[in-house]
Amino acid sequence: MIESITIIKPLQSQTLVFDSQSRKVSIDLAQVNLSDCNSFDIKIVFSKPVTQFRSHDYTWQKLKTNFIANEFSPKIVKFQNDKVVQANITGGIWEIDHHNPTVLLWRFNPESASPITNYSGSQNRKTIIAAKQKFSFVEIPALLFPQNEAIELSRSREPFIAIACFTDHCDFDTAENLVLQRHFFKEHNIKVTKGFFLNHFSKREENLSFQNQKEELLKWHEEGHELCYHSLSQSIKPNVESFEDFEQFVPPLEDLKVWIDHGFQPYNFSLFGNNNIPEENFSSLLKGKKINVLWNYIDTGTTTNGVINQLNTKHFTLSSFLKGNKDSRLIKKTQLMIKNIFFHYYNDEKMILRYKDAAANFKKVFFQKRLKSFFPLVKDFFKLSVSVLKVFVSWKTNKGKAYKLARYSPILFKHNIAEEEFYIFQTLEMLDFRKSLSEENIQLLISEKGVFIAHTYFSVPMEYHAGKLFSSPVQIDKKVDERFKSLSDKIKNNKIWNPTLTQLIEYWQGFEKVVLDVDAEGVIFMKSKSDLTFRKFT
16 A cells, blocks of 8 residues: 655655555654754655545545645545545644645645744844754654544544634733723633733833733633733833843743733844844743743734634635625725735745835825835835736636645644743734624634634724724724624534633643554554544544
8 A cells, every 4th residue: 555655854865664564554763863854754655546635624525635734633534445544643744735646745844834933133034934843753653544433633622613712912901991801701701812011111101011900910810811921011121121121020920821922022032032042041031930832923814704714724815815805995905915915925024024115105105295205115116016916917826825824724833942842823813803703704613623813902992903892992892792792602502612822732732642553453542541532433
């Protein structure tokens, strides 16, 4: 059944010797040195083509499109004779090109599978780098060939249902609206991971902080929400003072594990390397304060109609985004589409900066009458237009391509800073709650057994933000209220699991320990002890 197994490293490849037993083929990685690389592939060539795969929604799908399964999706495929092959561990990514159905790539940390934002240089230019990973396995990788049944694992604590997780940035929180938010979520029994500023140092006096609103934030904690650091302050102090704050801050609670970067704070995960903070100091300081989960400006995309499930790469294409905004006015739709092309389709920092410069110069020329900005605007506009035109000239080819940072659905992965290991999570930007949490979207999430970790600003006050939580500083938008009420009903009826971020990660840690095996009769079984819910199926 297996013709060859080859290890592919960035600069070399090596064909492995393997023992082809009838029920299990182990892949002995001791035959190669993996300590000198940060990514590698196992290329497995079958004698027969794969015809079906087990999808992220736990259904069989024909191999008419490329198959990709990350750590949290089933690694199970089927051949024309209905023979099934399954991975014994959940680690890595399975990928099959539907044009080449006899080749399975078992990939470990390929490009864009574990993206991290890094700001560098004097102008803090954004680059996307790959996480640093250590390749350790609970058991050596193997392919299992069960006789009849395979095993799939539930991503949700309640068996095989959708997951809705909210992480909120507190940029616009005030003492007044924070109380309203808490009452709103208590009414709907929805839990969130709530960012907060530890210190009251802000360009806006009304900004909320733990320093000034400790009692209210502790009420969130008592009511079952998770509190997490949103850096340490809203505004930036001089570097010396910022570093002192970072080194000396005392966690206000014992169970604060999550850090969400905010702005250009020099001690941020995305910026510490640019400010000459040694990795060893940074990682040991975070670990000493029990922080082990980080976020740094990586979104899969932006929610709209039909865009809600981070596991389904088909949601994150230009075609899906255009379809999801078809009810917008032409000017708004064009604006959203162009922004999406640069920020998610290309995801190229030079283009994004040029887009921002063009937007700024447009305002200067047409609103501030600063004519000296006209020629820079024309120059940027021309270059941006060429990039947009390239997309639409080959629209048939480009419209269905998954965004770079959505291809492998990197919702959660590990990264090593010095000798310490951290979890990095990717989010889905959620601004318009009317569209994002529409009945159609929620039903889509449920039917796909999908997942989202939302990146939200519950208290954003800007008028141009459609579908925001607050219709006025003291009033919840009625339509948004209805959306959350409907979501609440689905959670109550066990159609959706609503964990805090740490609850989700602690459950998903079970995937790292899973080991499956098969006996001589072809019966597959769970070899390791696991708290994950699983089931057998044919």
